[in-house]
Amino acid sequence: MRIDDIKQVTATPLSSPAFPPGPYRAVNREYLHITYRTDPDALRAVVPEPLAVDADNPLVKFEVMRTPDTSGMGDFTECGQVVPVTYEGKPGAYLHALYLDNAPAIALGRETAAYPKKAGSPRLFVDNDTLVGSLDYGTLPVATATMGYKHRPLDLDTVRAGMSGPTYMLKVLPHYDGGQRICELLRIRLTDFTVRGAWTAPARLQLFEHVAAPLADLPVREVVSADHIIADVTIPVPEVAHDYLA
Numbered sequence: 383m384r385i386d387d388i389k390q391v392t393a394t395p396l397s398s399p400a401f402p403p404g405p406y407r408a409v410n411r412e413y414l415h416i417t418y419r420t421d422p423d424a425l426r427a428v429v430p431e432p433l434a435v436d437a438d439n440p441l442v443k444f445e446v447m448r449t450p451d452t453s454g455m456g457d458f459t460e461c462g463q464v465v466p467v468t469y470e471g472k473p474g475a476y477l478h479a480l481y482l483d484n485a486p487a488i489a490l491g492r493e494t495a496a497y498p499k500k501a502g503s504p505r506l507f508v509d510n511d512t513l514v515g516s517l518d519y520g521t522l523p524v525a526t527a528t529m530g531y532k533h534r535p536l537d538l539d540t541v542r543a544g545m546s547g548p549t550y551m552l553k554v555l556p557h558y559d560g561g562q563r564i565c566e567l568l569r570i571r572l573t574d575f576t577v578r579g580a581w582t583a584p585a586r587l588q589l590f591e592h593v594a595a596p597l598a599d600l601p602v603r604e605v606v607s608a609d610h611i612i613a614d615v616t617i618p619v620p621e622v623a624h625d626y627l628a
Contacts, residue, residue: 393493400489402454406617410578412448413611414506414515416527416587417441419604425465428600430552430567432624433467433476441466442600443475444527444587446515448506458484461504461517461525463597467550469623474548474569481517481524481595495620496553496568502595513583513610519595529608530583541580541611545572550623567624574616581610 383396393399422440429435443464450457460482467476481502482488491497503518508531515527548571557563585608589598 393489400493401486404454404494404617406455406490407453407614408449408617409451409614411452411613411615412450412506413609413613414446414513414527414529415611416444416515416529416585416608417606418444418587418602419606420600421603424600428478429465429467429476433469433474433550433567435465435467441606442478444515444525444589444597446504446506446517446527452487455484455486455490458482458487459504459506460484460487460499461502461515462498463600464549469548469550469569472548474550477549477551478600479595479597481519495570496551496566498551500595517595517597519592522592523590524592524595525590525597526588527585528587529585529610532581532610533583534581536580536582536609536611538577538580541577541609542575545575545577545611545613547571551620562627565626566622567626568620569623570618570620572615572618574618576614578612578614580612582608583610584608 392403393401420440420442422437425435425440446461448459460480462480463478465476465478467474480499488499491499505516507514511531513529513531517525548569551568553566553568555564587602591598
């Protein structure tokens with residue numbers, strides 16, 4: 383392969399890249415969000431500066447995303463934790479951890495952006511009158527969330543405003559000497575999305591201790607709210623918000 387051709391490559395292996403070039407559009411993505419109050423010291427310990435958390439109202443959003451139709455990646459489900467934060471005085475969200483069941487989506491998220499993705503076995507399904515979100519790591523359960531199915535519709539303009547805020551991720555890549563080659567806080571913002579429906583209902587959340595998937599390190603003190611959203615989204619291109627090595 384010629385040098386000029388190599389410079390155009392966006393992923394490896396050269397003969398069968400882990401993911402194709404974008405853009406990437408997810409159709410009928412289904413979200414389950416359960417927002418809960420947690421321990422403020424535990425929250426401060428995992429959110430990187432210069433992001434700030436509200437110690438008086440320490441919240442975490444547990445989310446499961448069922449994505450049945452995504453260009454380039456197909457069908458997958460992901461699950462994780464998102465933390466409400468502020469950056470330079472403005473509200474946003476920090477992606478703390480994500481677990482999913484699709485290798486191209488893991489590689490794409492980690493290589494082209496900074497999504498904190500690991501392999502796991504999340505599920506989102508309807509069990510009689512209940513929306514259920516779960517996460518297993520290996521053979522062991524990590525999380526089980528339950529929510530009443532479509533009890534009350536939410537105002538779609540409010541949902542759109544909530545989805546359009548900035549989201550932050552930490553990108554760390556090591557150098558060959560063991561030090562950091564890249565250490566950046568990245569920011570993404572959804573701009574090309576369509577909300578098809580949104581609902582709320584009572585919800586419960588259980589987190590189980592697991593060393594490789596430590597969601598329970600941010601323990602559930604009180605469930606604050608829950609929502610169920612169906613939307614079409616285009617995966618956004620990130621920008622650098624803060625370079626720790628500059």
